[in-house]
Amino acid sequence: MAVAVETLRPHHTIWGDALIRLRRNRLAVVGVTFILLLALGAMLVPYVSPYPWDRQNYNIILQNPSWAHPFGTDNLGRDVITRLLYGARTSLQVGIFTQIIVVLVGIPIGAIAAAAGGRMDNIIMRFVDVMYAFPDLLLIILVRAILGPSIYMLFLAIGLVAWVNVARLVRGQILSLKQRDFITAARAMGASGPYITLRHLLPNSIGPVIVVLTFNVPRAIFAEAALSYIGIGANTPSWGTMIRDGYEVIFAAPHLVAFPALAVGILMLSFTFLGDGLRDALDPRLRR
Amino acid sequence: MEKNILIEVKDLTKYFPITSGLIFQRIVAHVKAVDGVTFSIGKGETLGLVGESGCGKTTVGKCILQLYRPTSGSILFEDKDLCTLSENELRPLRQKLQVIFQDPYESLNPRFTAADIIGEPLRIHGTATGKAYRERVAELLDIVGLAPYMAERYPHEFSGGQRQRLGIARALALQPSFIVCDEPISALDVSIQAQIINLLGTLQDKFGIAYLFISHDLSVVRHISDRVAVMYLGKIMEISDRTELYKSPLHPYTQVLLSAVPIPDPEVEAQHVPIVLKGEVPTPINPPSGCVFHPRCPKAFEPCPTVIPALRDAGGGHQVACLLYSTSWP
Numbered sequence: 001m002a003v004a005v006e007t008l009r010p011h012h013t014i015w016g017d018a019l020i021r022l023r024r025n026r027l028a029v030v031g032v033t034f035i036l037l038l039a040l041g042a043m044l045v046p047y048v049s050p051y052p053w054d055r056q057n058y059n060i061i062l063q064n065p066s067w068a069h070p071f072g073t074d075n076l077g078r079d080v081i082t083r084l085l086y087g088a089r090t091s092l093q094v095g096i097f098t099q100i101i102v103v104l105v106g107i108p109i110g111a112i113a114a115a116a117g118g119r120m121d122n123i124i125m126r127f128v129d130v131m132y133a134f135p136d137l138l139l140i141i142l143v144r145a146i147l148g149p150s151i152y153m154l155f156l157a158i159g160l161v162a163w164v165n166v167a168r169l170v171r172g173q174i175l176s177l178k179q180r181d182f183i184t185a186a187r188a189m190g191a192s193g194p195y196i197t198l199r200h201l202l203p204n205s206i207g208p209v210i211v212v213l214t215f216n217v218p219r220a221i222f223a224e225a226a227l228s229y230i231g232i233g234a235n236t237p238s239w240g241t242m243i244r245d246g247y248e249v250i251f252a253a254p255h256l257v258a259f260p261a262l263a264v265g266i267l268m269l270s271f272t273f274l275g276d277g278l279r280d281a282l283d284p285r286l287r288r
Numbered sequence: 289m290e291k292n293i294l295i296e297v298k299d300l301t302k303y304f305p306i307t308s309g310l311i312f313q314r315i316v317a318h319v320k321a322v323d324g325v326t327f328s329i330g331k332g333e334t335l336g337l338v339g340e341s342g343c344g345k346t347t348v349g350k351c352i353l354q355l356y357r358p359t360s361g362s363i364l365f366e367d368k369d370l371c372t373l374s375e376n377e378l379r380p381l382r383q384k385l386q387v388i389f390q391d392p393y394e395s396l397n398p399r400f401t402a403a404d405i406i407g408e409p410l411r412i413h414g415t416a417t418g419k420a421y422r423e424r425v426a427e428l429l430d431i432v433g434l435a436p437y438m439a440e441r442y443p444h445e446f447s448g449g450q451r452q453r454l455g456i457a458r459a460l461a462l463q464p465s466f467i468v469c470d471e472p473i474s475a476l477d478v479s480i481q482a483q484i485i486n487l488l489g490t491l492q493d494k495f496g497i498a499y500l501f502i503s504h505d506l507s508v509v510r511h512i513s514d515r516v517a518v519m520y521l522g523k524i525m526e527i528s529d530r531t532e533l534y535k536s537p538l539h540p541y542t543q544v545l546l547s548a549v550p551i552p553d554p555e556v557e558a559q560h561v562p563i564v565l566k567g568e569v570p571t572p573i574n575p576p577s578g579c580v581f582h583p584r585c586p587k588a589f590e591p592c593p594t595v596i597p598a599l600r601d602a603g604g605g606h607q608v609a610c611l612l613y614s615t616s617w618p
Contacts, residue, residue, distance in 0.1 A: 014399060014442060181395035185458070188353050189409045190382035203399045 018207075021281040028277020031270035038088050038267065045085040053086040053237050054078065062253040072255050074245060080256065084263055086237040091267060094155060094224040094234075095217040101159025102166050102216060107202070107209065109163070110170025114178070115197055125171065128164050136161045140223065144232050151234050154227070158220050169212050173205030207282035214275035218268035225264050239264050294498050295352065295466055296328040300361035302347050306573070320572045321347040323522040324361070326599065331465070332496040336513030336530070338503060338545070340569060344522040345502045349468040352500065353385055354378055365466070383413055386459035390471035392451035396443040402429070403439040405454055409461040428457040432487060449480035456487065466498045473508065485512055506549050510534055518542045521580040522572055524599055528606040538608040540587045579611065587612060 022028055057077035065072045071080035113124040140157045147153035177183060178201070186196050227233035228240025239260040246256025303318035322344040329335045337345050350356045352363055354370050363370040365381065373381070386409075389395035396405050407425045410416045416424050426436055432453040443451055452472065459467050469488065473481040489512060491497060503509050509516055510530060517527040518541065526539040537543045547562045565584050570576055576583050582592035591611055599609040 014444075017444075181389040181391060182397045184350075184355055185387065185389065185395055185455075186397075186408070186412075187355055188382065188385070188387045189412050189462075190379040191408075191412050195412070200397055204397065 018278075018281040022277050025277035025280060027273040028281075031273035031277070034266060034270040035092075035274065038085075039092055041085045042088040042092060045082060049079065049082040049085070051079040051082045053083050062249060062256075064253070065255060071259050072253065074242075074256050075249050075253070080242075080259055083237050083242060084239070084259055087239040087242060087260065088263070088267075090151070090228075090234045090236050090238045091221045091224060091264070093151075094158065095221050095271070097152075097155040098159040098162055098220040099213045099216055101156060102163045102213065103209075105159070106163035106166030107170050110167035111174060111197060111202060113167070114171040114174035114201075115193065121171075125168075128167050131161070131164045132168075134161075136223065137226065140227065141232060144227070149232075149235060151236060154224065154234060158223050162216050162220060165216070166209060166212055169208060170202075170205055173208060174201045177201050177204050208279075211275055211279045211282060214271055214278055217275075218271040221264065221268055221271070292330045292333075293328045294331045294333075294365070296362075296364040297348075297352065298326050298362045298364070300325045300348065300351055300363065301359045302344075302351050302356055303359045317573050320522050320575060322351065322358075323575070325519075325522070325524050327517055327524060327527055329466070329498050329500060330514075332492065332498055333515065334492065334499040334501050334513045336501045336503065336509035336516040337519060338506060338509050338516060339519035340504065342569065342572070343519045344572070345504075345519055346470055347522075348519075349387070349470050349500055349502055353382075353387055353468055379413075383409070383415075383462040384465045385468075386462070386464040386466070387468045387470065388452075388455050388459050388472045391475045392448055392455055393443075393475075395455050396451055398443055401440050401442055402434070402446070402454055405443070406457045406461060409458060413462060415462060424461070428461055431460065431491070432457040447480075448476050449483060452476060452480075452484050453487070456484075456491070460491065460495070463495065464497060466500070469499050469501045471503055472501075474503065474505065481508070488512065506545060518545065521569065521575050523580055524609065525581065526606075526608045526610075527599070528608075529604075532604065532606050538602055538606065538613060539610045540585050540612070541581050544586070579609075 055078060057073075059077065060069070060073050061075055061077045063069055063073040069079050069081070071084060074080055074083070109124060109128070113121045113128075116124075139161050143157035143160060144153065147157060174197070183196060183200055186200055191199075224233055224238065225240035225243070228238040229244045231244070233240050242260040243257055243264075246253065246260070250257050300322055301320075301324055302322040303320050305315040306317045306319060307313040308316045325344075325348060327335065337348065339345050347356060351358045352370070354363075354373075358371050361371065365385070368381070370378065370381065400408070403425050406428050407421060410421055410424060425439065429436060429439060434450060434453055434457070438446070438450075443454070446454065452475075455472075472488070473484050476484060485508060488499065492499065499512075501509060501512055513530050515527060516530050516533045518525045518533075518539065520541050526533065526537065526542045528538075533542065534546065537546050544563045544565055547560075551557045551560055563586060565586075567584050570580070570583065576593070578591070578593040578595050579585070579588075579597050582588045585592065589611075595611060597609045597611045597614065599607050600614060602608050602613050
């Protein structure tokens with residue numbers, strides 16, 4: 001049979017297409033660049049910085065920025081930029097590890113609720129509603145009190161309050177995808193329920209999930225900074241801890257608050273820009 | 289003819305419940321989407337199923353494929369009643385029963401490549417693996433007129449017509465004996481419609497597949513069908529041989545439908561006065577009593593609101609459900 005004479009669009013995979021659109025979004029590129037630079041700095045800081053993060057030197061306390069100490073020194077004579085980059089480790093770890101927990105908890109729960117339907121769905125989603133309505137910070141403090149002060153428990157505590165919106169999203173995505181003809185086609189072929197969920201429903205809901213995860217990261221970073229600020233956060237260098245320490249001497253050395261506060265703000269903004277860019281890039285309405 | 293029946297639908301009924309209530313859901317009414325439909329399709333035959341939107345055409349197709357479980361009635365295929373089988377018992381039979389959808393943008397998984405889409409039925413049923421699998425996928429691409437290099441492309445890189453070809457290739461993968469074509473061309477450009485129709489015709493001649501061709505386009509149905517069934521509000525009004533139905537429609541509803549088809553001759557068309565129906569299609573939640581068409585029927589007479597007309601033979605296999613053609617009514 002003769003080949004139908006119709007022209008094809010240039011060949012791109014779905015992810016390739018999204019990447020092209022993401023690269024056209026200037027703010028998203030700025031965000032990614034900042035995140036990557038910060039991550040690089042956080043990784044390399046032990047090898048590059050001449051000062052360990054906890055080296056105290058009482059001869060140079062509360063110094064203003066200089067060539068030796070680009071971001072100045074704090075009230076114990078520690079180098080601020082070194083501590084800031086170590087703090088970036090905590091922030092980025094919180095951002096990433098909490099989202100791993102969110103993925104591991106939120107996606108299965110949302111998928112199970114949507115797949116089960118009926119009463120099971122109702123019970124699961126009412127539980128999710130309760131979690132959603134509960135004040136996050138209060139719950140984190142509670143979990144912190146029970147699980148102890150380790151940084152991993154902090155990831156767990158933040159992750160356990162952040163999974164609910166992903167669970168909701170995944171459930172909604174699956175419920176709407178289920179109505180599409182390609183799911184009906186798979187059922188007509190004799191595909192089993194788990195096969196349809198794993199091969200069709202979940203891969204097609206992954207785009208919006210990635211966007212929500214990206215928007216979740218700045219919330220987690222902020223939660224960690226807030227917890228550290230009130231003294232129940234990380235016991236490693238953290239931007240929240242630095243802001244609290246600097247707050248005591250804010251009139252003598254405002255840069256001690258300014259730099260970590262700016263760092264929190266810019267990192268959160270970077271992830272928000274990235275999330276915005278991803279949302280546009282992965283929007284299925286722009287495909288076709 | 290009798291021996292060659294492939295699929296037999298008897299008294300098929302599908303009611304969708306309408307529920308109300310936040311926690312304790314009660315059934316408050318039913319949408320009578322399909323209400324006592326009976327027909328059969330022979331091997332390698334095309335039955336056209338026409339009717340307005342919402343008359344239950346698609347529901348009939350989905351019930352045959354057991355995508356909806358019918359409320360009552362039976363569907364005999366290979367001596368088995370599909371309605372009584374469990375999903376596991378149905379699985380082997382599903383290889384023989386396939387479907388082509390209306391919207392080729394909706395019916396293909398956007399994250400699968402063309403080869404993944406076409407090969408999916410083979411993977412699900414484990415029909416072919418390795419080299420045989422790749423060869424079969426390449427063969428299917430060729431059968432529907434797509435080039436081999438298109439195998440690794442994604443649905444969004446294809447045009448509507450090409451996507452519909454992919455849908456057809458997927459339906460053909462397991463060598464079915466019956467395909468439900470649910471408005472397979474309504475979403476396509478007119479120039480592409482002809483290509484797809486011709487492809488479906490060629491495939492039928494080649495593989496002896498029977499089609500249930502669901503459409504609201506009377507001229508297309510006339511072109512492709514061997515027999516035509518006309519549906520209105522969940523019931524079949526008339527079934528007949530194609531030429532017979534278009535030449536001498538018996539049911540007033542069919543006559544109205546056919547009079548609405550434009551005639552491709554401007555002089556004849558200028559003389560032609562279409563019969564225009566009064567009112568809207570009634571709701572299938574609460575269909576009219578007696579003959580469901582009586583409130584709009586130009587030829588309704590006194591028994592119509594009370595007597596439900598049965599589908600009966602008016603000679604030569606031309607079946608019609610209308611009291612005008614029944615000699616007696618109770």
